[in-house]
Amino acid sequence: MADKYDPQEIEPRWQKQWEADGLYIAREDPDKPKWYFLTMLPYTSGDVHVGHWYPMTPSDAAARYKRMRGYNVFFPIGFDAFGLPAENAAIKRDIHPYIWTMSNIENMRRQIRSMGAMWAWDHEAITCLPEYYKWTQWFFLKFYEMGLAYWDTALVDFCPHCDTVLAREQVWGEDRHCERCKTPVIKKNVPHWKFRITKYADELLDFSQIDWPQPVRVMQTNWIGRSEGAEVVFTSEDGDDIPVFTTRPDTLWGATFMVLSPEHPLVAKLTSEECREAVEAYQAQAARLDEIARTAVDKEKTGVFIGGCAINPVNGERIPIWIADYVLMTYGTGAIMAVPGHDKRDFEFALKFGLPIIPVIAPPQDVAKSFVKAGTMREGFAAALAEAGIPFEERDGALYVTMSGDLADRYIPLAQAYIRPDSWTEVVGARWAFIFEDAFEDAVLPLGVRDDEVILARCQALESAVGDKHTVMEMLYGQEFYRDLLYHDAYGTMIHSKEFSSTPGDVAVQKVTEWLEQQGTGKFAVNYRLRDWLISRQRYWGAPIPMIHCPECGIVSVPYEDLPVLLPEDAEFLPTGESPLKLHEGFRYVRCPQCGGDAERETDTMDTFMCSSWYHYAYVSPYWKAGEKIGPDDTPWDPDAGRYWLPVDQYTGGIEHATMHLLYTRFFTKVLRDMGLVDFDEPMERLFNQGMILGEDGEKMSKSRGNVIAPDDWVSRYGADAVRAYLMFIGPWEEGGPWNPQGIEGVRRFLHRVWSVVVEESASQRIGEPAEKEIADLRRQTHQTIKKVTEDIEAFKFNTMIAALMGFDNYLMKARETEVFGTEAWDEAVDNLVLLMAPSMPHIAEEMWQRRHPGPSVHLQSWPKWDAELAKEEIITLVVQVNGKVRDRFQVAAGIDEAAAKELALASPRVQKHIAGKTVRKVIFAAGKLVNVVAN
RNA sequence: UCCUCGGUAGCUCAAUUGGCAGAGCGUCCGGCUGUUAACCGGUUGGUUGCAGGUUCGAGUCCUGCCCGAGGAGCCA
Structure with a gap:
């Protein structure tokens, strides 16, 4: 039997045998614990490349491992079959999307089968088949009944290349491009259907019931973007309410102007006649900007004054109202109070347009500064400062004073005592004061809304260079020395805020919010960045939205018993950018199910993320109730099978779906729960994000780059087991990495060595009985390997698992030439090696197992257990x-005690040499590891 | 600019949670072999991104910075 390892012969043979034996048919079995292991649904692009193998084969290994651990494992597969590529193929090559898709699936099935994975093919689901999308449509009707689906017309993201609107989640990057085709999107007013995912925003922020990777949780949390604050009602001079949302009610006293979004409904009413022309021009410009591809990231603030003022409810101040495109109509209330002292955007805007900037929060560092221009102080000022212990620098006759707030309190009267009549100076930062020579009470002025003009006027009177400044802050900004203290957005003690001044930063927001609620001018409020999910697509190849627009009855649902609304097979695919469904009269024109009059079918189809939001439910009993009429009280899958298999125990897939599929499917499950269909809150309990396999050049694989690795080639050269093992060995699964054709060589050699160890005889003749120690060493290696491999596969550390198997095999290569060969311990070692390899390299493991133990499959064996005693190191x-x-270093018994170890260490001549002439201060003992002698 | 995750030998990665910095590939040397993309043994390899700190002891913990990847981008 010393034949060669021949994967090309072994692999197809076992795949056929496993199928004939029905080894991977999934059946509910109440006597066994179930384990639902799911990998993300592949899209029917037509070709399986190594990018598909990378997530699938380690998943298969983990699923097989669970099975050997006694679980009834469900490991299904199916196809995400709707979508644009099929339709584009139809337009380009005159092939029907259905034909294109199904022939792709045919090819992909063959390629996926070559992995030798334990797929439950008898549960395969294909999302574009009517018996699948019948239920997708059923979900739509249920959502509509629950008030979670609504029809809307608004400016939405539109991909001009895909000719369809997109969900906000599907617009990526700085240039806001289409997630699928990379074309920058534009804004367009298109009627569409949306799902109220925002209703579940708070619940979606709760990850307490799932074990998901932190990056996904962070991305979803950021995407949902919950922020707490207050809604505060400002009023126009005519008494119109202008509510604003702010996270910083503690800065209300620093609001020196308001900014409305250019689209804000009150703009027209509040605009004065003198400003109307400029305002309308700006609105037009802002609207045009939306439609133009936003390639330029225009950081420069723009905006115009609309001629009206608002009243700040906390202090009755009149503040000017502006419009600017940095305020978005789609977030909050579309209007903001601008606090330039503590908001960067408002600061930039105020500086540019000469609006006052008032600090109302003490800075985080207790630093105050004062700049004293040459010639502004009487003789002796510097000496007086030095005497008072106030630090300063002198450059070119000017003084640069940097001090703490307490020192600033001493500095202010001192400066006033020395200031010349024709001059002034100021203190900024931890204290704010303008110091003039006058004997009047206001010789030292704080900085407040009303004081801005007063101070500026006095400064301008004294210094002509200040003449062109609009505000005090603009003047101060001209002095480089002050710049780092003029603006900050930290929390801190409130200042310049009337009775709230000196409220500490940690309670300021809460205190002010409570007060606003008492006054009736504001209330606690929460805002989200998350938008409702836009599910309409103006394309053919998707599940039709089962709705009808009737001129008499309005929007009417298609009755449940009429589902599915079938895609017409005879649609025409023309490169017009118009949906073929719109042009298909037989599809479009229908009778209203309510009044029987002429009506029009909705021609939008659903986002394919609808299909993939519930595919893991479909898998338990695909195409449930096929051919039957269904009703609102049905369940889209066999409820008994669902109770057994659901929810998914382990999910694996790429992180690119963090804010799309993975968010949508959580939303779906919460709605299903509210429908009463499931009794759990989350679709997948554990998630693992594998990384991405890259081309040899380290770049993402793509046809255009020509760096795509076709697994078919490598399978025919090295076998599926070698490709599987190599993909696992390449590095940590979550990191991915470049394909390296040299790396697979090492794996191939490993498989040959294993084959040789397991199948071939020892080269040397046994001449005597093995020593007890040799047996113990062999068993220790065996049990340490079982432990390592078990722990690694549990943690999805496939790379180190393979390394451990390699190490063990190398050990056996050597042991084979000793007396341990052929002993009971040897057989135990070899059997365990084969069992440990079975999940990752199923074919070679099966072949080797059958040669040693003809009978039941290796994949039906129990996973080996390690014996901690045997695994323990003795020396x-x-x-x-x-x-x-x-x-x-000393070779010692593993259990050596502290006293013995220390004695041994101190007795060592090498240690003696190094502590000679020194005093031993301390001897540290780390059990089982080392002794450290501290001496000096 | 903010958030998250990384940075260890030429390359790809380990290092049992604070205790000897190691493997595979590659390199080089040797052996074996009538040599198919073969096999065996040995060799070479390090400022653990940088600078501090804590500690008897730091790749590991803390602080700051540099570099890379991903995410968010006027989100009030």
Whole structure:
């Protein structure tokens, strides 16, 4: 039997045998714990490349492992079959999307089968088949009944290349491009259907019931973007309410102007006649900007004054109202209070347009500064400062004073005592004061809304260079020395805020919000960045939205018993950018189910993420109730099978779906729960994000780059087991990495060595009985390997798992030439090696197992258990350090106690050499590891 | 600019949670072999991104910075 390892012969043979034996048919079995292992649904692009193998084969290994651990494992597969590529193929090559898709699936099935994975093919689901999308449509009707689906017309993201609107989640990047085709999207007013995912925003922020990777949780959390604050009602001079949302009600006293979004409904009413022309021009410009591809990231603030003022409810101040495109109509209330002292955007805007900037929060550092221009102080000022212990620098006759707030309190009267009549100076930062020579009470002025003009006027009177400044802050900004103190957005003690001044930063927001509620001018409020999910697509190849627009009855649902609304097979695919369904009269024109009059069918189809939001439910009993009429009280899958298999125990897939599929499917499950169809809150309990396999050049694989690796080639050269093992060995699964054709060589050699160890005889003749120690060593290696492999596969550390198997095999290669060959311990070692390999390299493991134990499949065996006693090291290397440097080593019994170890260490001549002439201060013992002698 | 995750030998990665910095590939040397993309043994390899700190002891913990990847982008 010393034949060669021949994967090309072994692999197809076992795949056929497993199928004939029905080894991977999934059946509910109440006597066994179930384990639903799911990998993300592949899209029917037509070709399986190594990018598909990368997530699938380690998943298969993990699923097989669970099965050997006694679980009834469900590992289904199917196809995400709707979508644009099929329709584009139809337009380009005159092939029907259905034909194109199904022939792709045919090819992909063959390629996926070549992995030798334990797929439950008898549960395969294909989303574009009517018996599947019948239920997708059923979900739509249920959502509509629950008030979770609504029809709307608004400016939405539109991809001009795909000729369809997109959900906000499907617009990516700085240039806002289409997630699928990379074309920058535009804004367009298109009627569409949306799902109220925002209703579940708070619940979607709760990850307490799922074990998902932190990056996904962070991305979803950011995407949902919950922020707490207050809604505060400002009023126009005519008494119109202008509510604003703010996260910083503690800065209300620093609001020196308001900004409305250019689209804000009150703009027209509040605009004065003098400003109307400019305002309308700006609105037009802003609207045009939306439609033009936003390639330029125009950071420069723009905006115009509309001629009206608003009243700040906290202090009755009149503040000007502006419009600017940095305020979005789609977030909050479309209007903001601008606090330029503590908001960067408002600060930039105020500086550019000469609006006052008032600090109302003490800065985080207790630093105040004062700049004293040459010639503004009487003789002796510098000496007086020095005497008062106030630090300063002198450059070119000017003084630069940097001090703490307490010192600033001493500095202010001192400066006033020395200031010349024709001059002034100021203190900024931890204190704010303008110091003039006058004997009047207001010789030292704080900085407040009303004081801005007063101070500026006085400064302008004294210094002509200030003449062109609009505000005090603009003047101060001209002095480089002050800049880092003029603006900050930290929390801190409130200042310049009337009775709230000196409220500490940690309670300021809450105190002010409570007060607003008492006054009736504001209330606690929460805002989200998340938008409702736009599910309409103006295309053919998707599940038709089962709705009808009737001129008499309005929007009417298609009755449940009429589902599915079938895609017409005879649609025409023309490169017009118009949906073929719109042009198909037989599809479009229908009778109203309510009044029987002429009506029109909705021609939009659903986002394919609808299909994939519930496919893991479909898998338990695909095409449930096929051919039957269904009603609102049905369940889209066999409820008994669902109770057994659901929810998904382990999900694997790429992180690129973090804010799309993975968010949508959580939303779906919460709605299903509210429908009473499931009794859990989350679709997948555990999630693992594998990384991406890259081309040899380290770049993402793509046809245009020509770096795509076709697994078919490598399978025919090295076998599926080698490709599987190599993909696992390449590096940590979550990181991915480049394909390296040299790396697979190492794996191939490993498989040959294993074959040789397991199948071939020892080359040397046994001449005697093995020593007890040799047997113990072999068993220790065996049990340590079982432990390592088990722990690694549990943690999805496939790369180190393969490395452990390699190490064990290398050990066996050597042991084979000793007396342990052929002993009971040897057989135990080899059997365990084969069992440990079975999940990752199923074919070679099966072949080797059958040669040793003809009968039931290796994949029906139990996973080996390790014996902690046998795995334990008996002898360890005790490292001896002097002052942290290794000076000696001893082979000692693993259980050596502290006293013995210390004695041994101190007796060492090498240690003695290094502590000669020094005093031993301390001897540290780390059990089982080392002794460190501290001496000086 | 903000958030998250990374940075260890030429390359790809380990290092049992604070205790000897190691493997595979590659390199080089040797052996074996009538040599198919073969096999065996050995060799070479390090400022653990940088600078501090804590500690008897730091790749590992803390602080700051540099570089890379991903995400968010005027989100009030």
